[in-house]
Each structure stands twice: as structure tokens, then as C-alpha cells.
Amino acid sequence: MGVVIAFANQKGGVGKTTSAVNIAAALGIRGKKTLLIDADPQGNASSGVGINKKSIRLTTYEILIGKCSCADAVITTKFTNLSVIPSNINLAAAEFEIINLDDREARLKKPLDLIKDDYDYVIIDCPPSIGILTINALTACNGVVIPMQCEYYSLEGLSQLMISLRQVKKLYNPTLEITGILITMYNGRLNLSVQVLDELKKFYADKLFSIFIQRNVKLSEAPSFGMPIMYYDKTAKGNSYMEIADELLERTGM
Secondary structure, X not given: OOEEEEXXXXXXXXXXXXXXXXXXXXXXXXXXXXXXEEOOOOOXXXXXXXXXXXXXXXXXXXXXXXXXXXXXXXEEOOXXXXXXEOOOHHHHHHHHHOOOOXXXXXXXXXXXXXXXXXXXXXXXXXXXXXXXXXXXXXXXXXXXXXXXOXXXXXXXXXXXXXXXHHHHHHHOOXXXXXXXXXXXXXXXXXXXXXHHHHHHHHHHOOOEOOOOOEOOHHHHHHHHHOOOHHHHOOOOOOOOHHHHHHHHHHHOOO
């Protein structure tokens, strides 16, 4: 049975897409057949695995509006055990086209249910907002990973996100759980980072991934080459996504 994990945070610039792409690639390297779904109109997860967004024909948008199946939109990447359902700017229109439909929150879940068991893991990269696209991802998933920085605004945003997750769990997905909180762009030399981390440990100690992603130039460069970090430079300092993928495997019992 495929495990579906959404990567979500309504705050942008927290390393959400970077984490979704690299963890998906790491799971593939670990021998897990993995599908990455780009549910962000920016399409950064797609380009992050080498997909030319201008040349794609079927995307997450066509799935949400009912014009194609998930299976039709899947593209096999050049990376081990990793496939992708891409996205581009057309997806922005889906927010308006499905908002008045009766099943608007389940437009992804229903077609995804037909193929998710063909994979060990399905990773969904959400847009940086709690709109209908993210709600579709949260309705379709088993769990959510929350990437966040150790900053005050991130801590404030986490509280708001938790409220949204409880609402989605209550209204649309009673089995939704928080798989983990992933600290990104960490700098242990900053007092604020340490203070925010201490606050997180008070309330979410059991949810925090034990390994943090540190700031890293190579990690920032890799997307421009259309490659996950372990393919671009597996020796890059601060690249801990393989270890995080191992922890994700433990947390999801795979």
C-alpha cells in the first residue's frame, strides 16, 4: 500500500520544495518506488528533477479538472525509482475552476487512489498557502511533513498551520497525521535558531526529525541543473537528506 506524504507550509522560502524533491530522490535510491507530485503552480519540483515545464502536456492541472488520469500524467525521470507528475503555471487556474465543485477538496484524492498502490511512496509538494490546492493534497495524504526554519515568524506560522491541519482532519481526512517537522536552513551559531528549536522541543519533541538541514550552497545550486543534491554533489556539506529519508522510512513503518 502506497504511503502518501504531503510537504506543506503556508510560509514560502522554507525549503519545502527542496525537501520534497530530495527526500523523494533519496527514497528512490533506498529502493522505494516513488512518485513526486508537483502541486505548486510555480512548478519548481518539476524543474528540480529535470522536467522542462514548457514541453509537458499533461500535469496536475489536467488531473484536478478531470481531463486526465494520474497514470496518464506520470513521467519517468532519469533518477533511480523516481517518477513525477509535473506542474506549470496552468495549475493556478485550477483554484478558480474547482472552487465551486461539490467534491473540490477530493479532486486529487480520487484519481490518486487508483494508482498510489503502484508506488511505495507518493510525495506531494504543496504551494506556500493553505488554499484549495493544499487542501486537496492534505485530503489525499496519509501524513504531512512540515519543513520550517528556526525563525520567529516560522514558529508563529506553525501555530496557524496546526489549526488548518486540525480543520482538514475534522472535515475531509480523519486519518491525517503529522509525520514530522523538518528543520531547514539551520544555523546553530545563531542564538535565535537555538531558542526557536528549544520552543519546538517543548511542544513538538516527538514530531521533530532528529537531523536538521543546514544552509548549503550546493543545495541551492542543484535545482538549476535539474538534479537532486545526491546526484549533483553527494559529498556536499550539510546534505542530510539520505538520513532524513531513512528516518521517514522508520516513521512510516516501511
